[in-house]
Amino acid sequence: xxxxxxxxxxxxxxxxxxxxxxxxxxxxxxxxxxxxxxxxxxxxxxxxxxxxxxxxxxxxxxxxxxxxxxxxxxxxxxxxxxxxxxxxxxxxxxxxxxxxxxxxxxxxxxxxxxxxxxxxxxxxxxxxxxxxxxxxxxxxxxxxxxxxxxxxxxxxxxxxxxxxxxxxxxxxx
Numbered sequence: 001x002x003x004x005x006x007x008x009x010x011x012x013x014x015x016x017x018x019x020x021x022x023x024x025x026x027x028x029x030x031x032x033x034x035x036x037x038x039x040x041x042x043x044x045x046x047x048x049x050x051x052x053x054x055x056x057x058x059x060x061x062x063x064x065x066x067x068x069x070x071x072x073x074x075x076x077x078x079x080x081x082x083x084x085x086x087x088x089x090x091x092x093x094x095x096x097x098x099x100x101x102x103x104x105x106x107x108x109x110x111x112x113x114x115x116x117x118x119x120x121x122x123x124x125x126x127x128x129x130x131x132x133x134x135x136x137x138x139x140x141x142x143x144x145x146x147x148x149x150x151x152x153x154x155x156x157x158x159x160x161x162x163x164x165x166x167x168x169x170x171x172x173x
Contacts (some may be wrong), residue, residue, distance in 0.1 A: 020116035027112030036107030040087035
């Protein structure tokens with residue numbers, strides 16, 4: 001089994017309720033964008049792209065996602081690049097607006113996560129495995145790709161692991 005299927009299966013085990021998944025579809029992008037905005041300062045002037053903590057972390061995350069899966073990693077890399085650009089634009093605003101935008105997105109996104117896990121009746125995945133913080137955004141992208149009919153073999157492998165009794169013993173309860 002691939003590492004991608006392993007990580008997505010573990011994450012999916014905490015996210016079976018459609019209401020929880022729906023809140024994650026909105027909340028996770030808000031969290032990622034909010035963190036990106038907050039990490040877009042300080043800005044170190046460099047050509048052609050300024051350097052920020054957000055760009056450094058997004059670059060590392062992109063390599064991680066690309067190692068897990070080229071296609072999903074490419075989508076994540078593009079989304080992270082857009083997020084870094086948006087973060088830079090907001091970071092150029094006055095400090096009060098920058099902080100309000102970043103913190104507001106971050107806090108509201110986490111509030112949605114907590115509401116979603118109320119529907120699920122389960123704690124968030126990252127409380128058992130901190131990698132859930134990195135896998136969450138990838139899970140959202142994968143769910144969208146699956147809904148559009150892509151990567152069927154990966155989706156089938158995940159569902160098989162979630163429903164097959166012999167494979168469920170390795171999943172969190």
